[in-house]
Amino acid sequence: MSVGHVARLLEESGIPTVVIAVASFRRRMEIMSLPRVLLTPHMMGRPLGYPGDHKRQREVLLAALDLFNTAEKPKTIVELD
Numbered sequence: 678m679s680v681g682h683v684a685r686l687l688e689e690s691g692i693p694t695v696v697i698a699v700a701s702f703r704r705r706m707e708i709m710s711l712p713r714v715l716l717t718p719h720m721m722g723r724p725l726g727y728p729g730d731h732k733r734q735r736e737v738l739l740a741a742l743d744l745f746n747t748a749e750k751p752k753t754i755v756e757l758d
Contacts, residue, residue, distance in 0.1 A: 681709040688712055695741045697724045706754060714754045715741045 684694040693713075698706055700716040717724050717737055726733035740757050747755075 681706070681711055684711055685709075693745060695744050697737060697741050699724050700756060703754070703756075707752075710752055712751050712753070713744050713748045715744055716754060716756045718757070 680696055680698075684696050687694050694711075695713045695715055696706065696711050697715045697717065699721055700718050701721060703716055706714045706716070715737070717726070719726050725737045737757060740755070744753070744755055
């Protein structure tokens, strides 16, 4: 089961989600019609950034949490610089 399917099941149970994915998966995320998606410019397998880069990982996580407050409609996709 993919992250998108798990997110959808959680949402159906009333638990809000934000999927963090690398930008190369944008089209796939659009097709899955997920409620909230944060896309990062990192390489595949490292959506939060390089191992040990705590500053960047914190930025990504804070952006994901912010998406809970700023998403005004379903299927919101935000790209992080």
